[in-house]
Amino acid sequence: MALHLTWGFAFGLLGNILSILVCFAPIPTFYQICKKKTSEGFQSFPYVIALLSAMLWLFYAYFAEDATLLISVNSITFCMETAYLSLYFFYASKKDKIITMKSVLLFNVFGFGIISIIAMFLTHGKERVKLLGWICMIFALSVFVAPLGIVRKVIQTKSVEFMPFSLSLFLTLSAVMWFFYGFLRRDFFVAIPNTLGFIFGAFQMLLYVIYRKPRKSLEKPTLDESPEHVIDVPKPDETICCELNTGHEVVEDKLVEEQPKQINQDKDLSDTV
16 A cells, blocks of 8 residues: 555656646747737637646645645646736737637636535535546546647648647656556546546647648649749840841831832822823
8 A cells, every 4th residue: 555655656746747847838839929929820728728627626636635746736737827828818819818718707717616616515525525526537638628629720731830749748648647646546536537638648649740741732843933944044235235226226217218208109100090
């Protein structure tokens, strides 16, 4: 039993480290958002769900026994997700700001408030821990399922621009560590959702391997794009241009002089007839 607790603490510690790395993984994404000063192409919903999950796990860990590792990791997650949502809201369009605000009010304020009232006033002791455990497990699954919207976009566009590989990798490794933490400590509310977390994370990495390089265009190069078909035409000499121009003017002058003569000849011929 003591050995199980020791290994459980080790996996929990590794889970803390990897989960913190997961929290840092979106930093390049938000660097692009700040650089471009727009959140276009990115979704706020995964961060809203991740924030709610951190809030619920903190609530669960407060009543559970010996859940220090859960408290530490979810406290950091809570702070990071709050910072991400603040940046997203600052650079989002008016439409995305409204969607994000509605999501935060619905899930993080109203939803968490209802759960807190039910847990505090309608349950006690182990029943409260069990209820919160089930709720946390459902929302943990939601955290892993939320990026599937991005997965759909990757398959449609055949581009991994909006699905960072580092995030998928750390999510998968973190899911493995928390599974063993929950399994060794007999906390199946932690172990079960991380099983699906590993499956979803592995699937995202597989998609990244498939679509990491854009397909080359099969169109034939045009005359302007192909350097092999460009013909260098030398510019004509200035003296030649002058000669051509003067020659053209002489011909026009001769035509002007000969035109009245031809008219007079035609008139004389008609008179004789």
